[in-house]
Amino acid sequence: CVGINLRYRFHVSLLCKLVSCFGDRAGQFFSSGHTNNWAVLVCTSRFWFNYRHVANTLSVYRSVKRLGIPDSHIVLMLADDMACNHRNPKPATVFSHKNMELNVYGDDVEVDYRGYEVTVENFLRILTGRLPPSTPRSKRLLSDDRSNILIYLTGHGGNGFLKFQDSEEISNVELADAFEQMWQKRRYNELLFIIDTCQGASMYERFYSPNLMALASSQVGEDSLSHQPDLAIGVHLMDRYTFYLLEFLEDIHPASKTNMNDLFKVCPKSQCVSTPGHRTDLFLRDPGSVLITDFFGSVRKVELTMETINLTDPIDAESGELQKEMHTYADQLPVSEIIHQKPKQKDWHPPDGFILGLWTLILLVFFQTYGVKHLKHIF
Amino acid sequence: PNIQQGRQRCIYGEVSPTEAGGGSDSPAPKPAASPPSVPRPKDDFQEELVIRPLHSGDIYTSFQFRTLWETDFTRENKVSHYRLFPKSLGQVISKFSVRELHISFTQGYWRTMQWGQPYLPSPPGAELWVWFQDSLTDVDGTWKELTNVLSGIFCASLNFIDSTNTVQPSASFKPLGIGNVTDHQIVCTENLTPWKKLLPCGSKAGLAVLLKSEKLFHSSFHSQAVHIRPVCKDDQCKTTSWELRQTLNVVFDLHNSGQGKNEWSLFKMFSRTLTEACPVASSSKIYIDITDNSQGEQFELSPATPLLSQAVVLGDRRTFSVYDLTQQITFGTMRSLNLLIRGKSSDMLRPLLHAERYVAGYGLQTGEIHTLMYNNHPYRSFPVLLLDSVPWYLRLYIHTLTVTSKGKDNKPSYIHYQPSKDRVRPHLLEMLVQLPPNSVTEVTLQFERALLKWTEYTPDPNHGFYVGSSVISSLVPSIVAMDTNNSRERPLFSSFFPSKEESSYFVRVYTEPLLVNLPTPDFSMPYNVICLTCTVVAVGYGSLYNLLTRSFQIEEPSPGLAKRIANIIRKMRGVPPL
Numbered sequence: 001c002v003g004i005n006l007r008y009r010f011h012v013s014l015l016c017k018l019v020s021c022f023g024d025r026a027g028q029f030f031s032s033g034h035t036n037n038w039a040v041l042v043c044t045s046r047f048w049f050n051y052r053h054v055a056n057t058l059s060v061y062r063s064v065k066r067l068g069i070p071d072s073h074i075v076l077m078l079a080d081d082m083a084c085n086h087r088n089p090k091p092a093t094v095f096s097h098k099n100m101e102l103n104v105y106g107d108d109v110e111v112d113y114r115g116y117e118v119t120v121e122n123f124l125r126i127l128t129g130r131l132p133p134s135t136p137r138s139k140r141l142l143s144d145d146r147s148n149i150l151i152y153l154t155g156h157g158g159n160g161f162l163k164f165q166d167s168e169e170i171s172n173v174e175l176a177d178a179f180e181q182m183w184q185k186r187r188y189n190e191l192l193f194i195i196d197t198c199q200g201a202s203m204y205e206r207f208y209s210p211n212l213m214a215l216a217s218s219q220v221g222e223d224s225l226s227h228q229p230d231l232a233i234g235v236h237l238m239d240r241y242t243f244y245l246l247e248f249l250e251d252i253h254p255a256s257k258t259n260m261n262d263l264f265k266v267c268p269k270s271q272c273v274s275t276p277g278h279r280t281d282l283f284l285r286d287p288g289s290v291l292i293t294d295f296f297g298s299v300r301k302v303e304l305t306m307e308t309i310n311l312t313d314p315i316d317a318e319s320g321e322l323q324k325e326m327h328t329y330a331d332q333l334p335v336s337e338i339i340h341q342k343p344k345q346k347d348w349h350p351p352d353g354f355i356l357g358l359w360t361l362i363l364l365v366f367f368q369t370y371g372v373k374h375l376k377h378i379f
Numbered sequence: 380p381n382i383q384q385g386r387q388r389c390i391y392g393e394v395s396p397t398e399a400g401g402g403s404d405s406p407a408p409k410p411a412a413s414p415p416s417v418p419r420p421k422d423d424f425q426e427e428l429v430i431r432p433l434h435s436g437d438i439y440t441s442f443q444f445r446t447l448w449e450t451d452f453t454r455e456n457k458v459s460h461y462r463l464f465p466k467s468l469g470q471v472i473s474k475f476s477v478r479e480l481h482i483s484f485t486q487g488y489w490r491t492m493q494w495g496q497p498y499l500p501s502p503p504g505a506e507l508w509v510w511f512q513d514s515l516t517d518v519d520g521t522w523k524e525l526t527n528v529l530s531g532i533f534c535a536s537l538n539f540i541d542s543t544n545t546v547q548p549s550a551s552f553k554p555l556g557i558g559n560v561t562d563h564q565i566v567c568t569e570n571l572t573p574w575k576k577l578l579p580c581g582s583k584a585g586l587a588v589l590l591k592s593e594k595l596f597h598s599s600f601h602s603q604a605v606h607i608r609p610v611c612k613d614d615q616c617k618t619t620s621w622e623l624r625q626t627l628n629v630v631f632d633l634h635n636s637g638q639g640k641n642e643w644s645l646f647k648m649f650s651r652t653l654t655e656a657c658p659v660a661s662s663s664k665i666y667i668d669i670t671d672n673s674q675g676e677q678f679e680l681s682p683a684t685p686l687l688s689q690a691v692v693l694g695d696r697r698t699f700s701v702y703d704l705t706q707q708i709t710f711g712t713m714r715s716l717n718l719l720i721r722g723k724s725s726d727m728l729r730p731l732l733h734a735e736r737y738v739a740g741y742g743l744q745t746g747e748i749h750t751l752m753y754n755n756h757p758y759r760s761f762p763v764l765l766l767d768s769v770p771w772y773l774r775l776y777i778h779t780l781t782v783t784s785k786g787k788d789n790k791p792s793y794i795h796y797q798p799s800k801d802r803v804r805p806h807l808l809e810m811l812v813q814l815p816p817n818s819v820t821e822v823t824l825q826f827e828r829a830l831l832k833w834t835e836y837t838p839d840p841n842h843g844f845y846v847g848s849s850v851i852s853s854l855v856p857s858i859v860a861m862d863t864n865n866s867r868e869r870p871l872f873s874s875f876f877p878s879k880e881e882s883s884y885f886v887r888v889y890t891e892p893l894l895v896n897l898p899t900p901d902f903s904m905p906y907n908v909i910c911l912t913c914t915v916v917a918v919g920y921g922s923l924y925n926l927l928t929r930s931f932q933i934e935e936p937s938p939g940l941a942k943r944i945a946n947i948i949r950k951m952r953g954v955p956p957l
Contacts, residue, residue, distance in 0.1 A: 084486065084566065090593075091596040092568050109568055110572055115565070134524045
């Protein structure tokens with residue numbers, strides 16, 4: 001495993017160990033069935049008092065990035081900007097805990113959809129892949145049938161809906177249908193859906209596509225509560241479920257063997273006040289055999305080769321026959337040119353007399369047809 | 380290679396210094412007949428930092444990174460080997476036939492009266508100006524694609540730029556092109572991260588090491604920009620090379636970042652010190668403006684440096700202390716450079732041109748835009764070109780346009796007005812006005828606010844809608860003779876706008892953006908209306924319908940159990956019931 005030139009940061013140790021020492025570990029390695037990982041992290045709330053939703057999403061972004069998923073495979077949607085908000089006493093930072101030790105915004109963050117771009121339509125288009133052709137790659141979910149996707153939603157929600165930016169909603173039926181479209185187009189291998197809103201369990205009630213696992217922070221009829229306020233910043237910093245989820249994920253490293261059953265135990269009722277729920281009936285594998293890193297980490301299949309490749313020299317640009325005309329810098333404010341510039345006539349307007357002449361013609365034709373005798377009644 | 384639209388992600392960073400160094404230093408001899416020779420590297424990278432202590436105790440720092448590359452993007456076989464020039468921008472230039480591109484992201488407003496003129500002006504928010512090659516036919520389609528690609532590269536919401544807020548000015552910006560004058564944008568670390576990744580050394584070596592977002596955004600003014608244009612290679616200007624300038628201007632506030640003390644150092648401003656120059660840079664310098672400090676009486680500078688340089692910038696001859704980071708001696712024994720500037724700068728010259736803009740009026744129906752332009756020169760007058768791009772939902776009444784200086788009417792020598800079309804294009808007003816010496820010129824224009832369709836409102840409509848800054852371009856008389864020889868080696872900050880004549884220099888001033896409230900409907904009304912209507916219909920009409928169409932029948936009470944059994948037996952027998 002030496003001499004591999006990697007572009008993305010990921011941990012080689014796990015894969016090398018498994019590939020080099022075949023055994024029952026190889027069986028487990030190949031049984032997960034996925035070859036790449038994607039993450040779609042969405043914060044749907046606007047306004048300063050919803051700071052905690054942005055902090056929630058950024059914590060999951062941070063964990064997912066730390067465990068190996070590169071920025072090109074993460075679609076991060078934040079409906080409002082808290083870090084550089086003018087009310088933030090510490091600009092360019094978003095904290096998750098009131099002792100201010102962990103800046104989840106960090107120095108290397110790439111937000112793909114920000115502000116007004118976070119809409120229900122854009123979210124569904126990302127999931128189903130129906131984006132306009134000029135959308136840049138960083139804003140697309142380019143998953144295939146061997147991708148494991150993690151979808152995390154947070155914001156304000158209710159029984160059967162999630163509110164986007166205080167102006168529109170997405171219902172659980174729409175979400176279930178979007179996942180079914182993804183299944184039919186084979187856009188995922190396995191999908192983990194986590195939602196941290198009030199009555200979050202209602203959002204996964206309607207799923208019907210295979211290979212979906214869902215977690216929610218509260219049951220129908222319960223509210224998800226926020227964790228703790230910070231007096232300097234003035235708002236609540238994080239929601240309870242995601243706070244304990246972040247604590248749990250901080251202990252995970254790319255080679256850990258923790259499975260989904262441990263994830264279901266995060267934030268029991270004593271800590272969360274609400275009852276977190278989960279749904280695994282649509283999932284084909286046993287949750288106990290699904291590793292956390294199957295969704296939160298990143299997999300790269302590496303092929304070792306001993307062949308050598310000869311690189312050709314770069315093509316040296318021949319100057320050739322360049323036109324030898326003189327270039328000059330343009331005059332920045334040529335006053336005389338501007339004053340004598342003729343205004344451009346963009347639209348053609350008919351000459352003024354035209355309308356009058358047209359009506360005269362119409363009247364004359366009328367009187368000619370119906371007789372001149374009517375004319376004396378007019379004049 | 381096929382050019383992909385936008386890069387894989389918001390960043391691009393394929394070329395690393397080590398790869399590039401290995402490629403150009405020792406090329407393998409080709410098996411073909413051409414003799415082996417060391418190819419002269421055709422690209423060049425320079426970085427510089429200018430620090431100017433301001434009169435109010437704040438400090439103005441300006442980073443400039445320039446990559447020059449002699450290549451032809453419009454050639455048939457596409458350029459494939461990129462060394463210092465970032466590949467994402469190179470592909471943008473060749474795919475969209477771009478001749479010049481200027482994009483800037485700014486947070487904060489430049490206060491001309493307190494801080495003087497900036498080296499590179501920029502309006503609050505985001506601004507994008509593009510000039511296309513003459514060979515391009517479909518400008519609108521290419522513009523839309525280009526804004527989408529740039530929004531992916533810089534992680535910015537540039538995809539909201541469409542025909543409703545794009546203008547094609549006839550005179551303000553030379554060469555002619557299309558542009559979008561300021562969209563309201565929030566600038567944050569996610570814009571800085573891809574910008575840093577375009578630099579050859581990234582943020583790992585050289586001056587870019589100082590660019591830490593936590594300190595940079597805790598400032599009064601922060602502006603980052605990318606300028607791409609072709610420049611003359613030499614005096615005769617027969618060939619051109621492509622220049623990419625990345626600039627970052629920050630003004631640190633005395634009380635926010637300086638804790639009230641008149642003592643600035645690199646560590647205090649950026650929480651970092653410098654340890655080395657970028658290895659691929661041909662020059663890496665720091666300039667400190669010490670013009671008013673020849674004897675060291677206003678502020679002191681440590682560590683001291685013997686290098687001095689003079690340059691004519693913004694119409695004035697300024698003296699600078701220079702630190703050359705390519706010399707090891709600059710870093711001293713500690714191997715790190717932390718500049719200390721103690722003391723305040725003296726009074727600065729009043730800037731000759733500055734502008735203000737505000738909205739007057741009351742209510743949500745009409746209003747008035749006032750633009751004030753100040754000419755502070757005691758005896759010279761000069762022309763200014765005012766460019767205003769107002770969104771279509773503020774309907775301007777051009778017949779109410781008045782331009783007054785010193786109380787008298789001042790007729791502009793050139794007016795170009797393109798009226799707006801609802802939901803298609805904005806208003807465009809360009810005027811060439813001669814400002815009399817030592818005066819204030821006021822331009823007033825009345826407008827009426829339009830009611831938008833309810834789907835066109837943003838999720839937070841009560842915040843208001845932004846109107847972009849006005850752009851005022853002018854040739855201002857200069858105190859000192861400007862240098863018209865544009866190809867001589869000059870510090871980067873003085874060579875952005877080329878000067879054609881010696882007595883004046885070009886300056887561009889941006890006004891504040893305006894925030895206007897449009898009449899906003901109550902968005903809870905549809906729900907209320909539906910509830911009320913359904914209630915009225917159900918209760919009112921339903922009752923009336925029942926009264927008119929209900930008919931009454933007499934019904935026997937149901938008989939007891941014994942009688943019911945007897946009736947059943949009788950039915951079976953065929954006898955009438957009881």
